[in-house]
Amino acid sequence: MRRPHAPHATTAKPSTSPPARRRRGAWARRAPLLPALLFMIVVTQLPFVGTLVISFMRWNALDPNDRGWAGFQNYKAEFTDPQLRHSLTTTVTLTATVVLVSLLLGLGLALLLDRKFIGRGAVRTMLITPFLVVPVASALLWKHALYNATYGLFNGTLTWLWSLFGSDSAPQPDWLSVAPLMSVEASLIWQWTPFMMLILLAGLQSRPTDIIEAARVDGAGSWHIFRYLTFPHLRRYLELAALLGTIYVVQNFDAVFTLTSGGLGTANLPYTVYTTFYQAHDYGQASAEGVIVVALSIIVATFALRTVSSLFKEEIR
Numbered sequence: 001m002r003r004p005h006a007p008h009a010t011t012a013k014p015s016t017s018p019p020a021r022r023r024r025g026a027w028a029r030r031a032p033l034l035p036a037l038l039f040m041i042v043v044t045q046l047p048f049v050g051t052l053v054i055s056f057m058r059w060n061a062l063d064p065n066d067r068g069w070a071g072f073q074n075y076k077a078e079f080t081d082p083q084l085r086h087s088l089t090t091t092v093t094l095t096a097t098v099v100l101v102s103l104l105l106g107l108g109l110a111l112l113l114d115r116k117f118i119g120r121g122a123v124r125t126m127l128i129t130p131f132l133v134v135p136v137a138s139a140l141l142w143k144h145a146l147y148n149a150t151y152g153l154f155n156g157t158l159t160w161l162w163s164l165f166g167s168d169s170a171p172q173p174d175w176l177s178v179a180p181l182m183s184v185e186a187s188l189i190w191q192w193t194p195f196m197m198l199i200l201l202a203g204l205q206s207r208p209t210d211i212i213e214a215a216r217v218d219g220a221g222s223w224h225i226f227r228y229l230t231f232p233h234l235r236r237y238l239e240l241a242a243l244l245g246t247i248y249v250v251q252n253f254d255a256v257f258t259l260t261s262g263g264l265g266t267a268n269l270p271y272t273v274y275t276t277f278y279q280a281h282d283y284g285q286a287s288a289e290g291v292i293v294v295a296l297s298i299i300v301a302t303f304a305l306r307t308v309s310s311l312f313k314e315e316i317r
């Protein structure tokens with residue numbers, strides 16, 4: 001009896017390893033994003049590299065023959081010139097004041113809006129409105145409708161109050177001259193308080209309600225709940241609001257330019273960059289000032305990104 005022939009053994013083709021397939025899949029997913037990435041690099045990074053190179057150059061349009069490599073001379077002038085140092089100090093003071101005050105006001109408004117009452121949606125919409133106003137329009141509103149010494153709301157209110165006591169000699173201060181930096185800070189606080197309120201309100205609404213209810217059952221008062229439960233929960237949101245607010249306020253130009261035109265000690269770094277470039281026509285010095293503003297923003301943005309990533313990690317848990 002003949003045995004059946006065994007089938008011939010065929011050589012199997014080597015299959016693609018899982019890591020190689022994963023790499024190809026990752027590139028296939030990222031490939032459509034490459035044009036957008038290249039466009040972003042061309043639009044944002046190349047101009048910054050050009051600005052960085054110019055910041056090390058001696059380049060003033062009023063003296064075109066004196067152009068060359070200056071090294072760190074522009075940066076040295078930035079930190080040794082008293083006027084430039086004053087603009088840096090003004091930037092820090094303006095940013096710190098606006099962020100801290102708007103953060104405290106935003107926290108108070110967020111705590112109020114976290115309660116249920118009739119018309120809460122309408123009140124929330126009205127409180128958000130200042131943040132939606134165009135920055136230049138906001139500054140013009142404060143300059144003409146509120147600060148104007150002749151027909152402004154503040155002086156009109158003083159006139160009305162004095163008239164209640166039969167006096168016609170109400171004080172009519174020129175607010176932009178009496179308190180210029182405070183006037184700029186007030187307009188920015190009005191604009192940025194809703195931004196802080198929105199972030200903190202989102203943090204309040206993400207609190208675990210069961211823990212709050214258990215604390216109330218155990219006899220904890222509103223202050224103890226805020227101190228030991230609400231405030232620790234809001235710490236990350238407070239940090240995020242402060243960091244994001246700092247990134248935007250440190251680059252503010254509209255309010256300073258519109259309200260005071262940088263006069264009376266209100267010139268911050270962005271306004272100084274503007275005057276150095278468009279009035280002094282010193283491109284090298286203006287570029288060095290712009291690089292310093294970008295560096296400060298990047299430092300703050302790094303902490304903001306870390307805070308955001310920690311928030312996401314907590315949400316995933």
